[in-house]
Structures are given as C-alpha cells and as structure tokens.
Amino acid sequence: MKDFELWIPTKVIFGKKALKQIPKELSSFGKKALWVYGRSSIKITGLYKKIKEILIQENIEFIELGGVKSNPFLSKVLEGIEIAKKQKVDFILAVGGGSVIDTAKAIACGYYYEGNVWDFFEKKAYPEKALPIIVVLTIAGTGSELNEVSVITHDIKKVKHSLRSPLLFPKVSFLDPTLTFTVSPEHTAYGAVDAFSHVFEFFVNREYKKDSLVEDLMIVIMKNIIKWSKIALKEPDNYEARANLMWASSLALCGLIKAGIGSYRFPIHAIEHTLSGGYDIPHGLGLAILMRAWMKIHRKDEIIRKFFTKVFDLPIPEKGIEFFENWLRELRIPMSLKEIGIPKEDIDTLVDKAFEIFLLYGAEKEYPKEKIREILETAFF
Template sequence: MMDFDFINPTRIVFGEGKEKEVGSLLSNYGYKKALLVYGGGSIKRSGLYDVIVESLKEAKIAFLELSGIKANPDVSFVKEGLSIVRKNPVDVILAIGGGSVIDVAKSVAVSYFYKGDPLDFNRHRLAPSRALPIAVILTIASAGSESSDSCVISSYEEDFKGGFNSPLVRPFLAIEDPVLLKTVPLRQRNAGIVDMMMHSMERFFAKSNPFQLADDWSLSLIKNVKNAAKTLLNDQNNMDALAALMLDSSLAHDGLTSLGKKPCFVVHPLEHALSGYNPHIIHGEGIAVCYLGWSRYVYKQDLAKFSRFARFVFDIKENNDEKAAIMGIEAMEAFYKELQVPCSLKELGLFSKDIPSLTNLATGNGTRVIGCYPQSLNKEDVEKIYNLCL
C-alpha cells in the first residue's frame, strides 16, 4: 500500500428540502456576496431558483448570476463568469447543477486570481495558487464534482477537453436533496449512473494488493449504484434508490476509493477525446462505449481483477477466471443496454473515418500515453481500442 495524505473538507448537507438552508449556511461561514452559476431554465421551471433566491435574500446575501451553462462546457462560459466577478467582486461561488455547472464554477474560482488563459490549468501548464471558495447545490447524481478536486473544461474551437486536479477546487459545501433528482430527464440520469460507476471502476482497476480496503469500498459502491439503477428501471421515483445515487455520486469521486493506490484514469481520457471532438456527445454515454472497448483490449492482463469484479458486481458463478472476466464485460454491456445507453461509436454518430482524429486528440498526436495499469496506452493501442468500440 502506498503512503498517502488524505483530507476531504467537503461538508455534505443531505436531505429533503436542505436547499432552503443555503442562505443561512453561507451566512454562517461569513459570506456576503455570491456568484450563482447554473444551466438552462430547469431550475426556474422546477421552482428551485425561487427557493434559493428567497433563502439568500432572507440571509441578506447579495448575488450575481452566470446562467446558460451547457454540457461539456466551453471555456467561453468561464470567461463570461470572470468578466462578471472582476467587475463586481464576490466572496463565494454557488454552483447549482451537476458536473458541467460545477466545473465552470471551479474554473472561474481559480482563474479569478490568474491573468492568463483559464485553459492553462487544464493543459497542465501551471497549477492554481488561489481560488474563490465554492459551494454546491447538487441537482444531478453523476460527475461527483461536488466533492472532488477535479475540473474539466472544453474549447470548442480547438476540439479540446481536459481536466486538472487541485485541492483548491474542492467545494467546501455540498447541499444534496435527492428529491431534486426526480426532475432529471431519464437519459441524463442513466448517463450519470454510468459516469459515477466509472469513477470507482477506474480506481478499482488500478494496481493494488490483495488487502486493499479501497478495492472493497469500490466494489461495494459500484454494486450499490447498479442495484439502485435497476430499482429505478421499475420505479423511477423510488426515494431510497435516488438517495443512494446522490450519495454514491459524491463518494465515488472524493478520493476515498483510491486510498493507498495510484489510480491512472484511462477510460475518462479516452472519452474526453469523443466529447471534445463532438460536444453534443453526453459524457456518460461516451464512457460506456470506451469502457467496453478498453476492457476487451486489456482484460487478459489482469484476469484476477476482472474476474473478481464480475463475480462481486454481477454475481457471476464461474470458476475459470478468463471466462468470468468475459462474462463480466458482457454483463456490463447488458446493463448499459438496460439503461438504454449507447454501446458503440456508431450509436454516438462516430465512424471509422473519425478514429484517426479521436486517436490524435486522446494522445496529443502521439506525444503522450494514457493510463498506467494494466498497461500504458500509446497511439497504436488507442487506435485499436477505438476500433473495438465501433
């Protein structure tokens, strides 16, 4: 087990109606003026916006707004937010939404103290040194950005999508009301299920020893998500299942399931090339496609881990490790299909002609490798995986 230094300062305030407390919570921290960051009109149609505004006004917290954030957010949203807060400074950023909204808030938070291109952080040209504090009201269970130290932003002009990690962008507060998940469109909810599972799967499939507690946590979390998802297939508003998804989302990406390990994410960067190439691709759907291709390419290199995953998550009753591993991959594909999630590049509108561009995006035109276990993937490997995804 590797040495580690772990802290997650995100306070999770969980339960029905907790969004009504946002004003008093922020006031108790001493904040006076917030930038509200949110997406389209859904929070207004649902009445959530009015609840938040009333709570902020009661607590005498002034606020500005950055709205219209889209999935796979372009850096232009970050620049718009910076223009707002540099003209009218705030002391806290309140993100209301899911991963895309939260990541824009994070990028604004660190770029506020930096005069250069916000994407310099995502291109790993430098690390942020300061950030405005970030609070979240979570409306979709998916990205785990509400408790993670990661931030992913795109540039539509450059077909770029990339992330960085910094403790400075980990929100100090996440308000989570599972009732809010009832308003999430089914396609978006199911794509979120795929994404949150993959956050723990990426960590589980990283190199470990037989006594790695983090692996046990990962498997339990993954199975909990799967079981909640299956319940929701028959009962879309089952509150126990929705509550499980919301909490699982936060725990899957807060670092807990990688304690003592060195996770090398591989499926996520494979997908980032897809939604960087075509921002209309839903991240979780691209994740499903890339996982199936990657797992079929590498599973033989760690049959013990792939077979353990199959037996625990899908209750595969097969003593032969290779057969169990294959059955586990097939079971995952069947699960994705139950969720009506695409399982091939063609279903995403991508074809053989697109693979050279995707490969170059994923590998920086062959200048970098992806992942580290069970193997690092070079340009040739990535191209083969994308072909398996067709």
C-alpha cells in the same frame, strides 16, 4: 496498501431537508455571490425560484451566470471570471450538476489569476488562491461536488482537459436527492455510468491490485450504483434509489476509493474526453461505450476477471460482458460508436487527440497510439 494522503474538507449536507440549511451555511461566505447554473431545468422545477428567495431573504446580492452547457466551455468560464472580477463577488454558488460545478471551480481560481485560466488546464500554471465555492447538486454522477477537480472543454481546440487543486473543494455541498426526481431517464443513466466508471477505472488501472479494504469499498460502491440506477430508472421518484445513487456517486470520486491503491490511470476518461469534447455527446455515454470495449479487450486479464467475479458475481468473462451489456440495456444506453453515428474515418483524428492527452499526463508509453486505436476500433461495434 500504498501510501496515501486523504483530505476532503467539503462539508456535506445531505437529504430531503438539506436546502433548509442554506441560509445558516451561506452566512459566513460574504454578501455577494456569482450564481452559476445551467440551462432551463432549474427554472422548470422551481429550484431557481427557491434559491432566489433564499438569497433575497438573506440579503445576499447575486449576479447570475446561467446557460452552462454539459461538456462546459472555456468561453463560459472566461465570461464568469470577467463578471466576478468586475462585480467583486465574495463566493460562487453553483446550482446544477458536474458541468455547472466545474465551471464554478474554474471561475473560482481564474478570479485570482492574471493570465488565461486555460493555463491551469494545460499545466502551464497552478492556482494559488480561489473564491469559496458552494454547491447545490441537481444530478448524480460526476462527483464534482465532493472533489477538487474541474473538467473544461476548449471551444476552439475542442479538447477537454482537467484541473486538480485542493483549492477547488467546495466549502459546502448541499445534496438533496429529491432534486433529482425530475432528471430524465437518459441523464439518470449517464450519471450512473459516469460514477460507475470512476470506480471502474480505479479498480482496473491501479498499481496496488491485491485484496484490501479499499478494494472492498470500491466493490460495494459499484454494486450499489448498478442496483439503485435500475430502480431509479423505473421509479424516478423512489427516494431510496435517488439517495443511494447520489451518495454512491459522490463517494466514487472523492478520494476515499483511491486511498491506498497507489498510482493509477484514467485511460478510459482520457479517450472519452476526445469523444465528448469533439462531438458533444454525453460524457456518460462515451464512457459506457469505452468501458464495454475495455472489458472486451481485457476480459481475460486477472484484474478484469476479479472485477467480473466480485462486482458482477460472474467469474466467466463472457458472462461478465453480457452482464454489463444487460445493465446498459436496462439503462437504455447505446453500446457502440457506430450506433451513435461517429464516422469511422474519424478514428485517426481521435487517436491523435487522445494521444495528446496521454502525453500531457506523461502516460504516452503506457498508452501508445496502437493501444488507443485498438480501444476505439473495438468500441465501434
């Protein structure tokens, strides 16, 4: 095991009755909120009305910032910062999935910064203070509800960068699995793949690869994501499936799963960010396609064999890839870039863009352009 620091100060309130705790928890964060949410779904499900009633009842003044899209844009963040500054809000309430939470996080630290918040994402500056963030989660996947990371896309540059700061941990995250009953099969699947990919990247791209407790924790989280995602897709109202999937997704990227693995890389995410940032495809879809490509290329590597053996219970590489493809098929997820209509001639641009991300993380030697190209070309078919 490698040395690590682990600190997850977020309070999780989980379950069917989680939202009942909102009034009690909100009381300590002030009287004026910027309420960030996505598009129409929370209005359709009635969650919008429920939250509004709670805020009014608790005498919490609120300014709404709706319309956050998936692969959230910097422009929305800047809009939020402007409103938050003008209105002098006390905290940010994020009601939604990863995109909404990530937008809220960027606003929270941008609030106290004089320059452009994008500086943080380009590592030109670091947040020193942030507004408190409260989360009501509506979709399982990104794990943003239990970590300190925000991923934002630059509208013009079409690049997707991430920011990590301990200031960005939500103070409280309300996780009610029943809120995900209405999530479409498509987004349920993408969310599951996203969560799975976090553990997969930690598993295959880590410094410390020996048998250990943290490895076993990774294995059971991946197994649970596979198991419960299949059930959730068939039975959207199955509480156990939704609850296990939600909790597995939160744990998948909260720090617990990397505690002890040493240094690690997220190359599949880096490359994927060029896809979802560039073509506005769902992040989970890009990840599924790239993970499959990764498994094909590395199928005979020791760590991928260990992955096949311990997560899929299939020691034969070919069977392992087949198992993964079957899972994607059950989730009704396309498996190649060709299938989703990415033009093959874009590969050069994609390679360049991905390489820029690796440069930003100082990983350009490990991931030279030829390697990125191999992955993208394998992902085509």
